[in-house]
Amino acid sequence: MNRREFNTTLLSAAAGAIIPFNPALRINGARLNAHLAEIAQFGRNPQGGVSRVAYTEFDRQAREYTMRLMREAKLEPRIDAAGNIIGHRAGRDNSLPPLTMGSHIDSVPEGGNYDGQVGSMGAIEVAQTLSENGITLRHPLEVIIFENEEGGTYGSHAMTEGITEKQLNLVSQSGKTIREGIRFIGGDPDKISSPLRKPGDIAAYLELHIEQGGILDSEKIDIGVVEGIVGINQWEVTIDGFANHAGTTPMNQRRDAMLAAARFIDMVNRVVTSLPGRQVGTVGKLQAQPGAYNVIPGKVTLGLELRDLDAKKIDSMFEKIQAEAGAISKATGTAFSYKPTNTIVPALCDSRIQKIIESTAKGKGLSTKYMPSGAGHDAQEMARIGPAAMIFIPSRDGISHSPREFSKPEDINNGANVLLQTLIQLDN
Amino acid sequence: MNRREFNTTLLSAAAGAIIPFNPALRINGARLNAHLAEIAQFGRNPQGGVSRVAYTEFDRQAREYTMRLMREAKLEPRIDAAGNIIGHRAGRDNSLPPLTMGSHIDSVPEGGNYDGQVGSMGAIEVAQTLSENGITLRHPLEVIIFENEEGGTYGSHAMTEGITEKQLNLVSQSGKTIREGIRFIGGDPDKISSPLRKPGDIAAYLELHIEQGGILDSEKIDIGVVEGIVGINQWEVTIDGFANHAGTTPMNQRRDAMLAAARFIDMVNRVVTSLPGRQVGTVGKLQAQPGAYNVIPGKVTLGLELRDLDAKKIDSMFEKIQAEAGAISKATGTAFSYKPTNTIVPALCDSRIQKIIESTAKGKGLSTKYMPSGAGHDAQEMARIGPAAMIFIPSRDGISHSPREFSKPEDINNGANVLLQTLIQLDN
Numbered sequence: 001m002n003r004r005e006f007n008t009t010l011l012s013a014a015a016g017a018i019i020p021f022n023p024a025l026r027i028n029g030a031r032l033n034a035h036l037a038e039i040a041q042f043g044r045n046p047q048g049g050v051s052r053v054a055y056t057e058f059d060r061q062a063r064e065y066t067m068r069l070m071r072e073a074k075l076e077p078r079i080d081a082a083g084n085i086i087g088h089r090a091g092r093d094n095s096l097p098p099l100t101m102g103s104h105i106d107s108v109p110e111g112g113n114y115d116g117q118v119g120s121m122g123a124i125e126v127a128q129t130l131s132e133n134g135i136t137l138r139h140p141l142e143v144i145i146f147e148n149e150e151g152g153t154y155g156s157h158a159m160t161e162g163i164t165e166k167q168l169n170l171v172s173q174s175g176k177t178i179r180e181g182i183r184f185i186g187g188d189p190d191k192i193s194s195p196l197r198k199p200g201d202i203a204a205y206l207e208l209h210i211e212q213g214g215i216l217d218s219e220k221i222d223i224g225v226v227e228g229i230v231g232i233n234q235w236e237v238t239i240d241g242f243a244n245h246a247g248t249t250p251m252n253q254r255r256d257a258m259l260a261a262a263r264f265i266d267m268v269n270r271v272v273t274s275l276p277g278r279q280v281g282t283v284g285k286l287q288a289q290p291g292a293y294n295v296i297p298g299k300v301t302l303g304l305e306l307r308d309l310d311a312k313k314i315d316s317m318f319e320k321i322q323a324e325a326g327a328i329s330k331a332t333g334t335a336f337s338y339k340p341t342n343t344i345v346p347a348l349c350d351s352r353i354q355k356i357i358e359s360t361a362k363g364k365g366l367s368t369k370y371m372p373s374g375a376g377h378d379a380q381e382m383a384r385i386g387p388a389a390m391i392f393i394p395s396r397d398g399i400s401h402s403p404r405e406f407s408k409p410e411d412i413n414n415g416a417n418v419l420l421q422t423l424i425q426l427d428n
Numbered sequence: 429m430n431r432r433e434f435n436t437t438l439l440s441a442a443a444g445a446i447i448p449f450n451p452a453l454r455i456n457g458a459r460l461n462a463h464l465a466e467i468a469q470f471g472r473n474p475q476g477g478v479s480r481v482a483y484t485e486f487d488r489q490a491r492e493y494t495m496r497l498m499r500e501a502k503l504e505p506r507i508d509a510a511g512n513i514i515g516h517r518a519g520r521d522n523s524l525p526p527l528t529m530g531s532h533i534d535s536v537p538e539g540g541n542y543d544g545q546v547g548s549m550g551a552i553e554v555a556q557t558l559s560e561n562g563i564t565l566r567h568p569l570e571v572i573i574f575e576n577e578e579g580g581t582y583g584s585h586a587m588t589e590g591i592t593e594k595q596l597n598l599v600s601q602s603g604k605t606i607r608e609g610i611r612f613i614g615g616d617p618d619k620i621s622s623p624l625r626k627p628g629d630i631a632a633y634l635e636l637h638i639e640q641g642g643i644l645d646s647e648k649i650d651i652g653v654v655e656g657i658v659g660i661n662q663w664e665v666t667i668d669g670f671a672n673h674a675g676t677t678p679m680n681q682r683r684d685a686m687l688a689a690a691r692f693i694d695m696v697n698r699v700v701t702s703l704p705g706r707q708v709g710t711v712g713k714l715q716a717q718p719g720a721y722n723v724i725p726g727k728v729t730l731g732l733e734l735r736d737l738d739a740k741k742i743d744s745m746f747e748k749i750q751a752e753a754g755a756i757s758k759a760t761g762t763a764f765s766y767k768p769t770n771t772i773v774p775a776l777c778d779s780r781i782q783k784i785i786e787s788t789a790k791g792k793g794l795s796t797k798y799m800p801s802g803a804g805h806d807a808q809e810m811a812r813i814g815p816a817a818m819i820f821i822p823s824r825d826g827i828s829h830s831p832r833e834f835s836k837p838e839d840i841n842n843g844a845n846v847l848l849q850t851l852i853q854l855d856n
Binding site for chain 2: 211212213214215218230232234244245246247248249250251252253256258259261262263264265266269272273278280281282283284285286288291292293294295296297303305307341342373374375376395398399400401402
């Protein structure tokens, strides 16, 4: 039974009418945190956190649990052909595109209990709060649990850009191919194009998420208003020198690829930090060949990654890096080459929704900060088909993708309340 | 039949008498280079050079070939318990300790045709030249082909310091344990201590070798007079930072072990090259964990190697490196630790023999240069039990341990002729 008819405070909320702003409306924080504790049991690591890699048995169990919560929240769950779980509730005007919110419940190996899970349980909690308070939105409502976010936002890709046959054949972290994995969780890879949506097919997409960085925590700020999800460019950089005997080759006759790599890594750090802004640059992997104490490395391969909200800034940093590498190349007698291995363009969040998030948070006495998301999220895919926005809450010490990942219950509750109120205001 | 009695130029060379210096006495260069071409067939790589790893079938075949050459040169070959081949010829006064010379014929995988082989074939050629010219030295003569030099100078170790039970159980490059390998080539690991010699048990040890570096080649010098074999110190250096998300962790909140490693490598190069002298320092291997584009490395392990003729200089460079690493550690929020993994003390060559080599070479119109050996050799072991010295010839472009290793026939002949004359002068 729909309780709306019996809720006197909402008698004015007839089809098409505006739901009056009720700042006292709140999610049930105890229930939300209890759900987070319950889902943490699926794939729990002995040392804490979870290993709930997409397409594993733990993933499937947690998805079943999530669909049960959806039903309790009066959402009708279905699994689309890509394996996304979509919990649907009708609106007062079902000719409108749906308001969507969601996140993911898969994890990296030895991940934490908050990444994805806070936004997933939070979105279901918001739906349950609406239901319990007899609120039916004007728009249809969808809570979407995207499949395999950690492996490369496959679920949201399938909904916005499509998954290719080639991608279906890739082997995922679970050991299964994407195709096998999607089938394993109840999708139908033979109909992989059916979840595709067009721009305008959604009214908006909202995602609550932990920051996964240390800015909010170190600055003691409650809510991050996400300006966009940074672009990510990755290159495999190869440095060719000449392998030679480390004992018999004088220092001034060497063409040491490791020395060139060392100067490159230090220079990347200098170039990235010498500009104002929040761009980041990382060399996270390196292989030296042949790789012995007593041989001067003849070849080094390393991974360079640059991220920023502005794709032009990434381009200009990369140009500067290449120019400075030219000098290193000359000084060390080595040669640099660059192979782009991944390019994700920046996705800007909707500025109108950013302002709603900010004013909603401030209205609740919460401090806010505008910031980019340095990590990739399903929201960046959803931004292709409609206005998208993200709400960040603090991560203790900025730690994520680790059993030590932690966000305080009060911060989680704050984030879910901001999500609730932002959704209601967007609906109006 | 010993031809000495019939060589009129040497009638004065009765027991105990001095063999007159005969600068016209020369080795047979065509024969020496033919022997080098013949031994190159055992384990020949398709792309040139040899893969004649100790204890393999190719090693055994080349050893049989070498013993045949010894017999032709009127040396009586035997195999000691460690697997060394010792070709012996009686002297005029067999109460004297033997004059010894030699090298090795095993190679690294995909090695060249000169490292070890020039000194081995050269020593046999010198013995054959003496024999053909009817010269019997005052001292007994030994040509020693040391087993498994490339795997860690096992043969010369067995003769000077001993091989432990633990070492016998190590697995060699061939896949066999040292024990199995020694047995395979005709040694007797059950009597591994029998080859041991004491200081004074040899009159001297001489070794002709390719430089394996590019100094003689680039400076167009004919003969290197080796001052000693450098000491080698190796450390495993561990840098502990904190692994974190490369997108969400601002540049100023990172504890990036890779950045610290990069600055360390560049600093090692600066410390080593800022001092006068011929010391070398190398970082040849590096492992970053977890090793992904999008994770700031939390841990880097790298291999540091320092070499010099002076152990005190190595110590002082390492102290400087540790001190400078302290500043890198502070600036990057990382911690450095050092584990010594290998220490080989420098071995000085006998200064009297160095002068004989120099004057002999100059007497033949050859240019000379005093220099350290940056590589390890059996001579450094033999220096423990008697005066030892090495004669270097140029390596084209300084390339060694490679199929591209090359030394010119005329340089090989020059080296063998200097070896011959040095031996004769030492005998007197």
